[in-house]
Amino acid sequence: MANLKKFEQNPQRQLLEEIKGSRCVMLGSPDHDQHMQPMAPQVDEEAGIIYFYSDKTSELGQTVLQSPGMVHMCHIDSDYQACVRGELAPHHDKATIEKFWGPMVEAWYPDGPEDPKLMMLKFVPHDAALWASDKSALGVFFEVTKANITDEQPDLGKSKHVQL
Template sequence: MVDLKEARNDPKKQLWDEIEDVRAVMLGIPSSGQHMQPMAPMAAREENRVWFFTRRDSELVRAAGSGKAQMCVVSDDQDYHACVSGALIENRSPRHIERFWSPVVAAWFEGKDDPEMTLLELVPDHASVWASSDSSLRFGWEIAKANLTNEEPDIGHHAQFAMGA
């Protein structure tokens, strides 16, 4: 369950926490004309980077560098949504391959030296996040109150911020 207080006070930290907790995000480059696709994020918060293992012949690798990328994050509880934009670069960093290698990644490739494997590095520069209450009681209360007072219901928080270091 998302913490609405943290959403208001430290949305960047909360975003990184959510990226670290999800199994997949949707990643794409809108200007490429390709659809977004599910990818497993490897968060490197201290570097302000998100890494992805993929095949060298993938659509995303071909489109990398051709425009601004977007990554969409939805929490498992569906009470947190985010869109992160930034540069997407192919970077077969041996240090990051070693850092993020796992049995799950190994299932897709023939080893760390597989010539068909590469990494994509997302360098986030901006984010827009929405955090909402998953409490049906609070939701019902806010809807009822809004209908009586003609005020918008308060069921969450939206923030936009720069992602740079």
């Protein structure tokens, strides 16, 4: 269940923590004719930046190399959802590439940080639409049942738009 106190007090920090704790997010492309794709986020919480390892030869990699730009990134969990808009561009800093390097990344790039196909993408968030709930399955059932009896909307959580 999402922490609604944190959602109200510091939604920007909670967003980065949620993304950091997720295995993957759906990342868009500057070419809006392409579909979003699952990517593993590497979060620098202090800087508020999200990095992704990508392949220069992939459709996304080639698009970002040719025309970096605004994209959407979506994170969906059972009790926390976010749609984040920001700028996506290639990032060539070797220290950043090595900072997040690990066995999972090496599985995709066996030649290490110098792999010729490897590229890092830098996603700088601008704003986000957020939704969070602290309701258990029983809490959702209760709210829906109450709403059907009283003809009121169920209270399933909070939503907001934030600048990042």
